[in-house]
Amino acid sequence: MPPNEPVIRARDLSKVYPAAKAPVTVFSHLSLDVAEGEILGVVGPSGVGKSTLLNILGGLDTPTEGTVEVLGMDLTRLSPAARSAFRKNRIAYVFQFHHLLHELNLEENVALPLLIRGSRLRPSLMEAREALASVGLSDLGSRYPRELSGGEQQRGCLARALTAQPRLLLLDEPTGSLDQATADGVMNVFRELHLKNSWTSIIVTHNVHVSRLCTRILRLGPPA
Amino acid sequence: MIAFLSFRILSGLRKNSYLLFFIGLSFMGMAIGTASLLLIMAFMNGAQDMIKKRYAASMPHLLVQPAAGGTLDDTPGTLQRFQALQGVARAERRLTLPALAENWFGDICGTDGTVSTRIPFGRVGDRIRLMLPVLNLTPIGLAPSDLTLEKESDGGAADRIEIPLIRLQQALGLQGKVSDYALYLTDAGRAESLSGRLGALLPPGARVRTFAQLNAPLFLALALEKWLMFAGVGLVLLVSFLQLYQSFSLLVLHHEVTWATLQALGASPRALHGIFSLVALAISLGGGAVGLVIALLLGHWQNTRHILPFPQPLSHLGYVPLVFDRGMTLAVVALLAVFSLMVALPSARKAAALSIPQVLYAPE
Numbered sequence: 001m002p003p004n005e006p007v008i009r010a011r012d013l014s015k016v017y018p019a020a021k022a023p024v025t026v027f028s029h030l031s032l033d034v035a036e037g038e039i040l041g042v043v044g045p046s047g048v049g050k051s052t053l054l055n056i057l058g059g060l061d062t063p064t065e066g067t068v069e070v071l072g073m074d075l076t077r078l079s080p081a082a083r084s085a086f087r088k089n090r091i092a093y094v095f096q097f098h099h100l101l102h103e104l105n106l107e108e109n110v111a112l113p114l115l116i117r118g119s120r121l122r123p124s125l126m127e128a129r130e131a132l133a134s135v136g137l138s139d140l141g142s143r144y145p146r147e148l149s150g151g152e153q154q155r156g157c158l159a160r161a162l163t164a165q166p167r168l169l170l171l172d173e174p175t176g177s178l179d180q181a182t183a184d185g186v187m188n189v190f191r192e193l194h195l196k197n198s199w200t201s202i203i204v205t206h207n208v209h210v211s212r213l214c215t216r217i218l219r220l221g222p223p224a
Numbered sequence: 225m226i227a228f229l230s231f232r233i234l235s236g237l238r239k240n241s242y243l244l245f246f247i248g249l250s251f252m253g254m255a256i257g258t259a260s261l262l263l264i265m266a267f268m269n270g271a272q273d274m275i276k277k278r279y280a281a282s283m284p285h286l287l288v289q290p291a292a293g294g295t296l297d298d299t300p301g302t303l304q305r306f307q308a309l310q311g312v313a314r315a316e317r318r319l320t321l322p323a324l325a326e327n328w329f330g331d332i333c334g335t336d337g338t339v340s341t342r343i344p345f346g347r348v349g350d351r352i353r354l355m356l357p358v359l360n361l362t363p364i365g366l367a368p369s370d371l372t373l374e375k376e377s378d379g380g381a382a383d384r385i386e387i388p389l390i391r392l393q394q395a396l397g398l399q400g401k402v403s404d405y406a407l408y409l410t411d412a413g414r415a416e417s418l419s420g421r422l423g424a425l426l427p428p429g430a431r432v433r434t435f436a437q438l439n440a441p442l443f444l445a446l447a448l449e450k451w452l453m454f455a456g457v458g459l460v461l462l463v464s465f466l467q468l469y470q471s472f473s474l475l476v477l478h479h480e481v482t483w484a485t486l487q488a489l490g491a492s493p494r495a496l497h498g499i500f501s502l503v504a505l506a507i508s509l510g511g512g513a514v515g516l517v518i519a520l521l522l523g524h525w526q527n528t529r530h531i532l533p534f535p536q537p538l539s540h541l542g543y544v545p546l547v548f549d550r551g552m553t554l555a556v557v558a559l560l561a562v563f564s565l566m567v568a569l570p571s572a573r574k575a576a577a578l579s580i581p582q583v584l585y586a587p588e
Contacts, residue, residue, distance in 0.1 A: 055581045060488055080576075081492055088490020095584055099485045103229075103236035115225035116491050164489070 005072065006033035007168055007200040008057055013066035015052050026052050030066070032218060034200060041214030042204045048220040050204040051172050057202060058091050058170045059083040071167055088116055092161035094190075096173035098153040100145040106156050107132065107141035113164035124163075131159040135189050151182035155189055162193055169194070169201040175210055187213055226495060229486075230502035233479070243478055246471040247507060253464025254511025254560065255518065261457045261556055262519035266546035268450040273547055275446065279439060284406035285415045286422070287438060291431040295319070295401040303336075305425050306407055311418055313410045317402040319392050323371075323385060324355040330383035332356070332371075334392030335406075340376035342386040350375045354385070358396055371395050458559065465563040468507060472500065472571035476578075483575040484583035493576035500572040504564035512560045516553065523548055 014028040026049035034040050042050045055061035056068060059075045068075045071090055075083060092113065100109040111128035115121065132138050135155040145153055154174055161169055174190070175183030187210055194201055205211055237244050288306070290296050298317055306315040316336040323332040328345055332354060343352055351374050358369040373387065380386050393399045409415060415434040422432045436443060476483065483496060523546040525531045530543040 052581070060580045060584075081494075084487060084490050084492045087488070088492075091490075093488055095488075097584075099481055099488075099584055101232075101482050101485060103232040103482065108228075108232070112486075113489055115228060116486070116489055116495070118225065121228055160489075 007036050007038075007071060008032070008034035008202075009069040010057065011067050013053070013056060013063045013068065015049060015056065015061075016064040027220065028065075030220075034202065036200050037198055038200055038216060039194060039214045040202045041211045041217045042202060042220060043206070043211055043217055044220035045222070048222055050220055053220070054170050054172050054202060054204050058093065058168070059087050088113070090167045092164040092166035092169050094154070094157045094161055094169070094171040094174045096176040098145070098150075098157045100153055100156055100160070102145050105142050105144050106137065106148065106159075109145070109156060110141075110159045110163055113160060127163050128159070131162040132156070134162060134193065135159045149182075150178050151186055154178060154182075154186045158186070158189055158193060162197070165197070167200060169199045171201065171203045171205075173204055173206065175205070175207050180209065183207060184209065225491075226498035226502060230499050230506065233475075233482070233499065234503055234506055240478060243471065243474055246467065246474060250464050250468035250471055251507055251511040251514075253467055254461065254508050255514040257457070257461035257464050258512040258515025258556055258560070259518040259522070260460055260515075261454065262516060262548065262553065263522060263546065264453050264457050265450065265552045266519070266523055266548045267544060268446075268453055269547035269549060269552070270545040272446045272450065274544065276443070279442075280412040280435060283435065283438070285409040285412045285435045286407040286419055287433045288405040288407070288422070288426060288430050289403070289433060291429055295398065295403050296405075296427050296430055298400050298402045299427055302425070302427055303405065306405055306422075309407075309418065309421070309425075311409050311411065311414050312407050314408040316406050317389055318404050318406050319389055319396075319398065319401065320403045322357055325352055330385065332385045332387060332392065334387050334389040336389050338386045338388050340388075341373050341391075342377050342380040343373065343375040344378075344380055344382045344384065346375050348375050348377060352385075356396070369396065454555070461559065461563065464511070465508070465567050468504065468564075469567045469571070472504070472567060473574070475503075476571055476574045480578055480583045484578050484580045487576070487578075488580050488584060493572070496575050497569065497572035500568035500575070501565055504568040505561060508560040508564040509557070512557060516556075520548065522546075 010033075011031045013030040015026040016028075017024045017026065030053070032040075042053060044050055052061060056063050056075075057070065059068075059070070059078070062076060066076070070086070073086060075086065078086060100106070101112070104112070107125055107128045110131050111121075111124035114124035114127060129138065129141060132141050135158050137152060137155055137159065140148060140152060140156075145156070148156065157174075171190070175186055178186060190201075191213055193199070203210060203214060211217060237247060288296075303315055303317055306312060314337075319334040320331050323330060325345075330344075343350075346352055351372055354371045354373065356369045356371055359366045360369050373385070389402075393401065407418075409418065412435055415436065419432045419434050426432060486496065487493075522531075526543065526546045533543050
């Protein structure tokens with residue numbers, strides 16, 4: 001990717017879902033650039049396609065029309081397997097409902113991005129311990145997700161993102177299921193990690209406190 | 225990663241009693257199917273060995289016959305040369321031809337070793353008239369030969385009259401002719417190698433046939449019977465794999481978030497296939513290993529304690545030994561592995577086809 005190129009360049013994005021009566025247009029002709037190191041907040045009322053946009057930018061979904069270039073790669077031209085490979089090496093997610101695998105303990109969950117890349121178990125777990133220490137969960141590595149509080153689970157997700165060493169971090173309502181005090185704690189950890197690791201981040205949020213962390217806000221409204 | 229996750233998903237099944245029940249059924253099916261398959265195959269092996277040994281004990285292991293049918297000239301010294309071969313326990317000349325008596329049809333066989341006329345029916349002292357397929361020229365034209373014999377002793381096979389060779393040759397005017405030379409070996413298993421060494425000793429127009437060649441149709445029928453049983457009992461395993469397929473469909477549904485999260489983190493469809501394949505292999509080979517242990521234990525008890533004896537009127541042998549062989553066990557393991565991979569593939573495809581956003585994101 002040439003220097004000063006945006007990390008994300010989306011052009012004329014539209015997303016239309018087929019429906020029984022008439023197709024539902026979530027958004028249309030949406031274009032945006034996201035520069036390296038930015039924290040872009042995506043806000044707007046429910047149903048305007050904030051999460052859908054995040055999924056498209058992260059390669060989890062495809063637009064009905066338009067193109068998405070992430071780190072110079074046009075995701076709309078990639079096969080599902082190639083998009084998986086792209087995600088594996090460059091993108092990390094923090095989901096609203098954390099989605100830590102309940103079969104694995106926290107340490108193993110945090111090591112998962114490394115294991116998926118083919119790293120060996122023992123060194124991956126060592127890296128996971130370091131990541132957990134960075135988010136203040138070094139004592140909870142052996143616990144299973146169901147044994148953790150919501151805030152701990154979300155910090156665990158941040159630790160998982162940290163081990164992935166992504167260029168792009170996508171967060172979908174990361175504090176949506178947390179009380180304000182816990183949410184503030186999680187976002188403080190996020191801010192520290194973002195600065196330390198030079199991530200480019202996009203946060204979908206309803207939370208005003210969270211949106212204050214963002215360097216830019218993209219407001220989505222209902223389609224005209 | 226694949227092995228680690230497969231192990232964790234398997235161990236995580238303990239906490240899902242619903243899935244555990246179905247996968248447990250599949251596991252039991254694999255164990256029972258494998259044990260049944262191995263036991264049936266071992267029984268068939270044992271029974272076939274028994275039949276072959278019986279045949280080997282009562283039949284010649286090598287037969288020197290005329291290549292084009294008819295009889296051979298019994299040249300002096302031929303029999304002695306056969307007898308002198310290493311590994312040959314006994315050799316004899318035989319003259320055999322079909323014979324018909326009232327209410328009886330079989331062979332009449334003249335051999336060197338026979339000292340009296342043994343007829344399987346009638347009483348000692350009876351005179352039996354046989355019709356033979358040897359044509360004689362009579363004043364009214366060609367007519368089949370007939371031969372009248374006096375029964376001197378009982379015994380022998382039910383379909384065979386035994387008589388000293390010289391007496392039969394004289395009766396039929398076939399002096400110096402034999403239909404074959406029968407060679408009995410110290411080890412029937414060496415028939416093949418010995419037949420190769422016989423070439424230079426064969427009389428003109430003769431060929432040699434081994435015990436296995438002579439009984440090829442029977443042995444082929446026995447082998448077919450064995451593999452048909454394998455296919456039949458293998459259906460138990462097939463049903464278990466159908467059960468496993470159903471369980472895997474539930475595994476895809478119950479662990480949707482796991483599959484979607486793994487894919488969101490970059491796991492490829494191939495990696496998911498690897499996980500499903502390993503889980504399937506672990507269940508089927510685990511069940512197979514239990515089945516193998518059960519089969520070996522039962523086989524050991526049968527062979528040492530004869531837990532399933534033969535009904536006495538059926539055989540003088542007390543039981544059929546169970547004979548396990550490595551090829552058969554490997555065939556069962558291969559079957560389990562192939563079925564596992566076949567079951568894993570569609571389930572992995574289903575998991576890979578899940579819509580990640582739909583699974584991971586609550587609708588806005």
